[in-house]
Amino acid sequence: EPEVTQTPSHQVTQMGQEVILRCVPISNHLYFYWYRQILGQKVEFLVSFYNNEISEKSEIFDDQFSVERPDGSNFTLKIRSTKLEDSAMYFCASRGRGSGSRINEQFFGPGTRLTVL
Amino acid sequence: DQQVKQNSPSLSVQEGRISILNCDYTNSMFDYFLWYKKYPAEGPTFLISISSIKDKNEDGRFTVFLNKSAKHLSLHIVPSQPGDSAVYFCAASVRQGGSEKLVFGKGTKLTVNP
Numbered sequence: 479e480p481e482v483t484q485t486p487s488h489q490v491t492q493m494g495q496e497v498i499l500r501c502v503p504i505s506n507h508l509y510f511y512w513y514r515q516i517l518g519q520k521v522e523f524l525v526s527f528y529n530n531e532i533s534e535k536s537e538i539f540d541d542q543f544s545v546e547r548p549d550g551s552n553f554t555l556k557i558r559s560t561k562l563e564d565s566a567m568y569f570c571a572s573r574g575r576g577s578g579s580r581i582n583e584q585f586f587g588p589g590t591r592l593t594v595l
Numbered sequence: 596d597q598q599v600k601q602n603s604p605s606l607s608v609q610e611g612r613i614s615i616l617n618c619d620y621t622n623s624m625f626d627y628f629l630w631y632k633k634y635p636a637e638g639p640t641f642l643i644s645i646s647s648i649k650d651k652n653e654d655g656r657f658t659v660f661l662n663k664s665a666k667h668l669s670l671h672i673v674p675s676q677p678g679d680s681a682v683y684f685c686a687a688s689v690r691q692g693g694s695e696k697l698v699f700g701k702g703t704k705l706t707v708n709p
Contacts, residue, residue: 482638484638509695511696513695519701520684520700520701520702521639521684521697521699523685523696523697523698524701525693526694528635533656533694534696536696555705567641569638571638571697573695583629583631583641583644584641584695584697584708585638585641585642586631586638586639587638588636588637588638589636589637589638
């Protein structure tokens with residue numbers, strides 16, 4: 479079964495550094511999302527992306543964050559200047575479109591654990 | 596801002612019995628509800644969903660019930676198996692005219708004892 483993949487699985491960085499988290503969505507999916515989960519808290523929506531533009535973003539997704547689909551297969555999340563509070567698991571998700579019980583659901587990658595020191 | 600609430604942080608059941616996980620929501624705009632299962636160090640795995648026009652959806656051992664008037668949904672697993680032990684997240688979204696972002700509850704850790 480096709481799956482969403484994410485790299486790296488764990489990223490350690492110094493406060494103030496830039497990080498890029500990478501995702502390869504399921505190949506025929508059209509909608510892409512980033513979520514994060516701070517340890518012990520709920521999974522929170524960051525941003526949704528469709529047709530090469532952001533369709534919605536949360537309050538968390540400030541000017542330090544950006545997303546890109548550089549080559550038609552990868553979907554990246556960049557944090558320009560990381561803060562301690564950015565430490566979390568970051569999940570990428572993708573969704574198809576059409577009829578059928580599963581194609582319209584969001585499927586998640588395994589996550590990238592970001593640790594900001 | 597707890598639009599989706601899972602009030603039981605944990606649940607323990609015996610193998611073969613029914614597991615019932617509960618979820619409440621406050622936003623009446625939600626029109627689609629989902630359950631995800633999550634193992635440690637993995638991403639959420641989609642289990643089952645239900646549209647607000649239905650009150651029940653069944654897929655094998657998993658059944659989701661929706662009570663719109665009470666803004667309550669539940670996931671029934673029967674019979675429960677030890678491999679079902681995981682954290683279960685309830686999620687909701689606005690599908691009509693929305694970006695379909697998911698709003699998650701805090702999760703319920705299910706332990707199925709052999």
